[in-house]
Amino acid sequence: MGDLNAEMDGVIEAARRCLVEIDNGRGNGAGTIWHPDGLILTNAHVVGRRRLQVTLPDGRALQARVLAADADYDVAAVAINAGGLPTIELGDSKGLQPGEWVMAMGHPWGVTGAVTAGVVIGSGAHLPEVPQPDREWIAVSAHLRPGHSGGPLLDVHGRLVGVNTMMAGPEVGLAVPVHVIKAFLHRAVRS
Amino acid sequence: MSDVLSNLSKELVGLVEAAGRSVVRVEGRRRLSASGVVWSADGIIVTAHHVVEHEQQVGIGLADGHDVSGNLVGRDPTTDVAVLRAEATGLAVPDWAAFDGPRVGHIVLALGRPGQTVQATMGIISALGGEWRTPAGGRLEHYLQTDVVMYPGFSGGPLVSAAANGSQVLGINSSALVPGVSVAVPADSLSRVVETLLAHGRIQRGYLGVGAQPVLLPDGLAQQLGQDTGLLLVSVKADGPADKAGLLLGDIVVVMDEQPVRGMRELQSLLASDRVGTAVSVRIVRGGQAQELTVVIGERD
Numbered sequence: 001m002g003d004l005n006a007e008m009d010g011v012i013e014a015a016r017r018c019l020v021e022i023d024n025g026r027g028n029g030a031g032t033i034w035h036p037d038g039l040i041l042t043n044a045h046v047v048g049r050r051r052l053q054v055t056l057p058d059g060r061a062l063q064a065r066v067l068a069a070d071a072d073y074d075v076a077a078v079a080i081n082a083g084g085l086p087t088i089e090l091g092d093s094k095g096l097q098p099g100e101w102v103m104a105m106g107h108p109w110g111v112t113g114a115v116t117a118g119v120v121i122g123s124g125a126h127l128p129e130v131p132q133p134d135r136e137w138i139a140v141s142a143h144l145r146p147g148h149s150g151g152p153l154l155d156v157h158g159r160l161v162g163v164n165t166m167m168a169g170p171e172v173g174l175a176v177p178v179h180v181i182k183a184f185l186h187r188a189v190r191s
Numbered sequence: 192m193s194d195v196l197s198n199l200s201k202e203l204v205g206l207v208e209a210a211g212r213s214v215v216r217v218e219g220r221r222r223l224s225a226s227g228v229v230w231s232a233d234g235i236i237v238t239a240h241h242v243v244e245h246e247q248q249v250g251i252g253l254a255d256g257h258d259v260s261g262n263l264v265g266r267d268p269t270t271d272v273a274v275l276r277a278e279a280t281g282l283a284v285p286d287w288a289a290f291d292g293p294r295v296g297h298i299v300l301a302l303g304r305p306g307q308t309v310q311a312t313m314g315i316i317s318a319l320g321g322e323w324r325t326p327a328g329g330r331l332e333h334y335l336q337t338d339v340v341m342y343p344g345f346s347g348g349p350l351v352s353a354a355a356n357g358s359q360v361l362g363i364n365s366s367a368l369v370p371g372v373s374v375a376v377p378a379d380s381l382s383r384v385v386e387t388l389l390a391h392g393r394i395q396r397g398y399l400g401v402g403a404q405p406v407l408l409p410d411g412l413a414q415q416l417g418q419d420t421g422l423l424l425v426s427v428k429a430d431g432p433a434d435k436a437g438l439l440l441g442d443i444v445v446v447m448d449e450q451p452v453r454g455m456r457e458l459q460s461l462l463a464s465d466r467v468g469t470a471v472s473v474r475i476v477r478g479g480q481a482q483e484l485t486v487v488i489g490e491r492d
Binding site for chain 2: 003004006007008011097098099100101118119120121122124126127128129139141155156157169170171172
């Protein structure tokens with residue numbers, strides 16, 4: 001178990017360098033640095049339409065603007081004026097298996113950089129008892145709370161597999177899979 | 192960096208894959224399907240009693256994606272177990288565990304198949320114990336409580352643990368045995384219940400042929416007996432087991448088979464199947480005096 005904890009430390013330390021806090025004037029959410037030049041990924045419901053402030057792991061607080069948002073998929077890309085930022089490695093959200101160990105990061109109730117762990121309950125479309133069942137989700141046995149929204153869902157190697165989005169009942173967290181986010185970014189770039 | 196975490200994760204996934212081949216979808220109620228586990232390759236499925244509302248045809252979704260129909264063989268509400276016979280052969284039977292492996296603190300997985308795919312959640316064994324009476328009066332060979340979250344549709348699915356040679360199924364999960372607590376029906380109890388249901392189609396229930404309600408005992412008697420309440424007989428069926436034993440309307444039952452009877456639940460748990468046909472002592476209060484009778488417990492139709 002000591003080895004296990006040491007391994008968790010490494011994964012979480014690396015991921016924390018890419019975890020930001022997003023203040024939208026009403027509350028806070030989380031985001032993940034996607035590109036070193038200041039592209040940050042989060043939920044559409046975190047960015048809203050207000051002025052945004054992004055706080056980086058090194059403590060810098062910067063104004064941010066929304067580049068693209070898709071309310072249907074609840075994903076958004078925001079930009080800050082910064083460069084050389086550490087970015088998260090992307091994982092394989094299509095290959096996720098039920099039982100797989102995952103970790104969700106964010107700022108639940110304003111506690112910055114908090115981590116919760118669980119396993120994948122199931123993933124894909126048509127999961128029972130989820131909202132909008134035609135959409136693809138990753139359902140996770142983790143306690144997602146306000147402030148986790150927009151934060152990264154990580155696999156055992158610390159790679160991004162999803163964006164924490166909502167609860168779907170007690171102890172069920174739903175995340176948007178990273179392949180859905182990639183498709184959103186492609187659409188955003190094209191338009 | 193070590194690989195402990197990724198190996199653990201791989202092992203969890205492997206357990207879900209292996210045991211998941213034996214997990215079926217049970218379409219036994221209107222709103223949400225639940226889960227069941229293959230008991231024998233020729234189509235016997237165990238599931239939770241409370242998820243099978245229909246008595247006749249029950250849709251069963253196999254792990255290979257095929258939908259077949261099944262019939263209810265029998266059910267035992269007291270242990271929340273139902274047995275179905277699916278029109279299928281060559282099903283994957285899991286390794287049903289003997290009850291000497293699990294320990295408090297062991298990691299376990301609860302599996303379910305409420306939709307097309309198998310789903311999983313993880314927890315640990317919280318408590319283990321010996322023989323236990325369910326609130327509904329059933330008998331389980333072991334008490335097996337976990338902290339796994341029972342998601343909608345997980346009832347009737349397996350509780351899985353790691354074993355030296357792969358996955359083991361410790362029992363089936365029920366969210367209804369004790370509301371709010373994840374208690375599993377262990378494999379050895381399942382074995383007994385399934386055999387009985389296959390042989391007789393039902394589980395015997397003890398029968399006294401009385402109507403009763405709890406009443407407060409007078410102070411003196413309460414002190415003498417060490418209990419505040421007993422069961423007042425408000426009806427006694429003619430020629431029923433209680434009538435034959437000489438019990439009368441107005442008697443207050445306070446002890447049966449040397450167990451205190453303070454309310455209906457205690458009486459019901461004393462009428463479990465294993466007591467049918469046995470003669471037990473009954474202590475009653477009649478006219479302010481305690482006296483002892485012997486009743487032969489009958490069988491409820």
